[in-house]
Amino acid sequence: MYKITLYGILLLMTACARLDHVQISDIDQSQGSLKPISVKVSEFAIELAVIADVGSRLATNHNTQNSLKEIRDILALMNMGPRTGNPVFNDNYAENVLEQLYVQCPSGKITGLRSTREATTYGAVSGEIVRLNAFCII
Amino acid sequence: MSRFLIALVTLMTLSGCVSLNSVSLTQVPNDRNNLISSTAHDWLFLGFTSQNDFVEEAVNGLKDQCKGGKLTGILTKHQTTAYVLVFKREIIASGYCNKA
Numbered sequence: 001m002y003k004i005t006l007y008g009i010l011l012l013m014t015a016c017a018r019l020d021h022v023q024i025s026d027i028d029q030s031q032g033s034l035k036p037i038s039v040k041v042s043e044f045a046i047e048l049a050v051i052a053d054v055g056s057r058l059a060t061n062h063n064t065q066n067s068l069k070e071i072r073d074i075l076a077l078m079n080m081g082p083r084t085g086n087p088v089f090n091d092n093y094a095e096n097v098l099e100q101l102y103v104q105c106p107s108g109k110i111t112g113l114r115s116t117r118e119a120t121t122y123g124a125v126s127g128e129i130v131r132l133n134a135f136c137i138i
Numbered sequence: 139m140s141r142f143l144i145a146l147v148t149l150m151t152l153s154g155c156v157s158l159n160s161v162s163l164t165q166v167p168n169d170r171n172n173l174i175s176s177t178a179h180d181w182l183f184l185g186f187t188s189q190n191d192f193v194e195e196a197v198n199g200l201k202d203q204c205k206g207g208k209l210t211g212i213l214t215k216h217q218t219t220a221y222v223l224v225f226k227r228e229i230i231a232s233g234y235c236n237k238a
Contacts, residue, residue, distance in 0.1 A: 015188065016185070016186050017189055019159070019190045021159065022159075022214055022229055023160070023162040024162070024164075024200070024214045026164050026210045026212060027200060027204070027208075027212075029201065029205060029206055029208070029209075030206060030237070112201070114193065114194075116190065116193060118190050133194070
């Protein structure tokens with residue numbers, strides 16, 4: 001129990017922001033004043049191999065330890081390869097960001113679009129974030 | 139021995155290794171006379187941080203240098219320099235300002 005509490009506190013303390021990609025588009029300040037607008041979508045993600053690894057370390061039974069290590073290895077092999085952040089279970093979570101941005105800009109004139117791929121991580125768990133900041137020409 | 143250790147630690151601290159996280163470029167204009175640039179950075183100890191707000195500093199820097207104009211051909215670089223236990227994250231943005 002002490003170990004679980006310790007791991008829990010450690011995971012919560014390691015909440016961290018991650019920045020993967022930044023793109024800034026053209027900024028037009030010649031057509032009027034600019035109002036900042038923003039859309040952020042986040043999807044829950046989990047690194048199951050790390051969870052299995054922690055489980056194997058916490059398990060007291062030798063057989064359970066070995067089983068969890070095997071599960072860890074299988075999960076790690078399943079998710080190997082190039083990627084950005086932890087795997088998510090829904091890969092469509094960022095599809096409607098443009099529509100959401102236009103809702104905030106009735107004039108429809110958007111400039112200075114910044115596309116950011118980032119995340120907030122809590123150990124093996126993370127919120128995989130897509131953020132669009134922009135200016136609405138009013 | 140201690141002199142060697144100090145020299146080694148100094149060398150390790152000064153020799154930051156840079157990794158380029160992302161690069162992007164927008165449409166480049168014909169008129170490329172007025173190049174402006176802006177940078178923003180933050181420092182992390184052991185990689186821990188709770189925010190990515192420094193990105194907006196670079197954008198505001200570009201905006202302030204091209205008031206009333208159109209900024210195009212924006213090259214954005216996002217890079218990280220790793221020192222010993224300390225990381226510097228940087229956004230380096232440049233573009234061409236055209237005021238009609």
